[in-house]
Amino acid sequence: FEYPNGLAFSPDERVLYVANTRHAQYIHAIELDDAGNMVRRRIFADMSSEETDGVPDGMKVDVEGRVYCTGPGGTWVFAPDGSRLGIIRTPEIPANLCFGGPDLRNENLTAETQRSPSNHTSSFPRKREPRACPWLEQGASSSVPAHLDPRFRGGDGNRRAKMKVGIALNMLSEPPRPDVAVVSDHMAMGDLAEPLGFDSLFALEHHFTGYAMSPAPLELLAYYAGRTKRIVLGTAVIVLPWHDPIRVAEGIALLDILSGGRCLFGFGRGAASVEYEGFRIPMEEARPRFAEAAQLIRTALREPEFEWQGEFYQIPKTSIRPRPIxxxxxxxxxxxxxPESAEIMAKLGFGILVVMQNEWAKAAESIVSYREIAQSVGHNPPPPIILTNVSCAESRDEAHDRAMMWLGKKWESIDNHYHFSDGHLATVKGYETYGKMAKTYARLQSEEERVRATEFYVKIQIVGTPEDCIQQIGELQRVTGTDHVVTEFSFGGIPHDDAEKNMRLFASRVLPVLQNDSAFAAPPAPVTQGTTSSDLFAPA
Incomplete structure (x- = not known):
């Protein structure tokens, strides 16, 4: 730095912004790890201006991550990605600033009260007094916040709890469309996640059938790590028995660095025999392979040096490099x-990621059981992450019709991939509980049964007007105790324009309420209640 001056943290305290007050008029962004160590430094914004007076000086960040920095002509406002949203013009050269007034809609400034002589070379004001600069009228500009939360990030260190909302990319093949066209559509949805205000982006893992054309979730997320600044990147899931756990640990460590630590990782063991056959892994070994791989990966990331002697993996003394941050x-x-998987995962101390595939109350029973198992061995798991489909529209009829049409198209792709209808999983060790779904999926060959199943499935997703979606997610949170909902807006081969319309309406009318209404801030403990039995299963 030539002359570091104004300082402010991003809302998640993972980025320190520093104004450089001299000839190179930049705002620098210093990315930090959990311990506060610098990961990397980059130029966040260039405040060079043809105006002769004023330099980057005082700085604040609001709860949405927008950066306000005094400088030439007034207060410059930047989006979290560094793009300039505009300048709040002031009649005098501003120096420092803070938000004030009863509703925090005023910008309070220190500013000079007399212009410096024209031959005065210093850019600094000679005398400063606080001045109030009224905020722009509400609605005058979409890039300026309508209000500022009292708990804005000005360095006081207070962290405001909020519900987190993400999206997942499914990438179901759509014959006869080329695969590249489908992938491109979903990648475009991923590019919208951060600008529209979502908190996270999740990548799936499937292989061979086109059920979800996402064979490498860590590589896909590395792409988005370079295209985003704020959102959390997650896997839903990496299927551990299919992989060398050392390579998984290396991929996690590298993504941790590339993303600046804004990542989390879901694991699973998979249920499709076609994928086990393609990777030449005996499916009956799935459960013990999963358990051993999960423990090995955790050890590899935690220990600077380690060795491993297990049933499936024998690793000489080695180290994962680069080290995660x-x-x-x-x-x-x-x-x-x-139930068999749940017990293993709970004892490993993992959190739980639930694909909403059955009644919410039934999911809550599984979550409560999971927490009890984890707590019995000394773990206190975080609130569950819930994955659900969303159909949001201006009218209930439009939302319901979209969900019935496109979620109804999932059944054929599910059975083509998993072959539940033939009952073969009933004889596979560790997958016996899947066998009972054979009759259910066999009945779905009937159009009448398929409609009935789709009606049930639609009822357990988030479907309706924006107001309905808010109410339903509130109930989902009450029942399951979640604080992180991951949504899918593009499912079943829905046309891209309709999927984007779905996503944008949700982002504009539902997302702000979930993230800012205190009613959603603190998840309750999950509750259990009576449920009806169902053998329907619609995996991610």
């Missing part, structure tokens, strides 16, 4: 769909 092994989640 933020202890990603403390942000592991597991997708559990069978």
């Amino acid at each position: 933020s202890h990603p092994e403390e942000r592991f989640y597991a997708s559990s769909v069978s």
Whole structure:
């Protein structure tokens, strides 16, 4: 730095912004790890101006991550990605600033009260007094916040709890469309996540059938790590029995660095025999392979040097390099769909990631059981992450019709991939509980049964007007205790324009309420209540 001056943290305290007050008029962004160590430094914004007076000086950040920095002509306002939103013009050269007034809609400034002589070379004001600069009229500009939360990030260190909302990329193939066209559509949805205000982006893992054309979730997320600054990047899930756990640990460590620690990792063991056959892994070994790989990966990331002697993996003394920066092994989640898997994952201390595939109350029972198992061995798991489909529209009929049409198209792709209808999983060790779904999926060959199943499935997703979606997610949180909902807006081959319309309406009318209404801030403990039995299962 030539002359570091104004300082402010991003809302998550992972980025320190520093104004450089001299000839190179930049705002620098210093990315930090959990311990506050610098990961990297980059130029966030250039405040060079043809105006002769004023330099980057005082700085504040609001709860949405917008950066306000006094400088030439007034207060410059930047989006979290560094793009300039505009300048709040002031009649005098501003120096420092803070938000004030009863509703925090005023910008209070220190500013000079007399212009410096024209031959005065210093850019600094000679005398400063606080001045109030009224905020722009509400609605005058979409790039300026309508209000500022009292708990804005000005360095006081207070962290405001909020519900987190993300998106997941499914990438179901759509014959006869080329695969590249489908992938491109979903990648475009991923590019919208951060600008529209979502908190996270999740990548799936599937292989061989086109059920979800996402074979390398860590590589996909590395792409988005370079295209985003704020959102958390997550896997839903990495199927551990299919992989060398050392390579998984290396990929996690590298993504941790590339993203500056804004990542979490979901793991699972998979239920498709076609994928086990393609990777030449005996499916009956899935459960013990998963358990051993999960423990091995956690050890590899936690220990600078380690060795391993297990049933499936024998590793001489080695080290994962580069080392991760933020202890990603403390942000592991597991997708559990069978009692056998749930017990293993809970005892490993993982959080739970639940794909909403059955009644919410039934999911809550599984979550409560999971927490009890984890707590019995000394773990206190975080609130569950819930994955759900969303159909949000201006009218209930439009939302319901979209959900019935496109979620209804999932059944054929599910059975083509998993072959539940033939009952073969009933004889596979560790997958016996899946066998009972054979009759259910066999019945779905009937159009009448398929409609009935789709009606049930639509009822357990988030479907309706923006107001309906808010109410339903509130109930989902009450029942499950979640503080992080991951949504899918593009499902079943829905046309891209309709999927984006779905996503944008949700982002504009639902997302701000979930993130800012205190009613959603603190998740309750999950509750259990009577449920009806169902053998329907619609995996991610």
